[in-house]
């Protein structure tokens with residue numbers, strides 16, 4: 001049985017990906033900051049599937065916490081076959097000149113540095129067994145830049161550069177590196193972006209049918225079920241009503 005580690009499994013894409021990978025028979029390490037959500041998910045996974053589940057509560061921005069959690073994994077979770085770097089956020093939506101620097105720090109620290117910290121800790125184990133797969137959840141925002149999105153977009157452009165670089169650096173170790181680049185999807189993403197303002201968050205999706213978390217789980221399932229000789233570099237996936 002294979003083992004997958006998913007960051008940011010307490011909500012949205014991460015949660016849906018965890019449930020989908022459980023259905024595919026993966027043992028799971030689920031992570032996030034909200035312990036209660038992790039407990040609830042772990043309970044559901046254990047009752048609905050015959051898999052081993054480990055939940056680890058830590059903030060990906062804290063390298064010491066990442067190290068503590070991931071360097072002392074129980075024996076049966078030590079060999080990680082699939083890492084899904086999903087934890088991330090947008091914070092704020094204002095022109096650059098009016099934006100809060102704390103929001104910018106949070107996005108760079110989570111989406112870029114957090115992804116680097118976790119990946120740095122998992123890659124050595126994959127190299128040791130000369131196999132593995134990393135899927136980074138990027139965004140359409142890593143391909144296009146939109147008004148009031150400069151630094152969120154920058155963080156996802158960085159994710160794409162890291163994805164491409166990792167693919168080159170890890171190719172001789174039997175490790176595949178993929179990304180998924182979704183457009184607008186209704187999760188807790190916009191609630192977080194608007195600092196808890198649910199009305200503003202809802203308005204983002206007015207007049208179109210956004211993607212949902214299951215659409216992204218579908219993409220993950222497609223990527224991990226390809227034959228060994230096939231590597232999916234990126235899946236760009238938009239709502240039918242969103243061109244760019």
Ligand code: NDP
Nearest residue numbers: 008010011012013032033034059060087088185187188189
């Ligand atoms: P959600 O807000 O629903 O989920 C985000 C997840 O990330 C949560 O589980 C949250 O867990 C976790 N997370 C955030 N910050 C941290 C942190 N510092 N440490 C650990 N975990 C953290 O949003 P989505 O599911 O939509 O977002 C998932 C990913 O998809 C993100 O990288 C986002 O940028 C990307 N994305 C989203 C799109 C969208 O339109 N929704 C489109 C394209 C990409 P907790 O709060 O418990 O820590």
Ligand code: 8X3
Nearest residue numbers: 139140141182183184
């Ligand atoms: C989130 C996608 O373009 O709606 O990554 O901000 S977008």
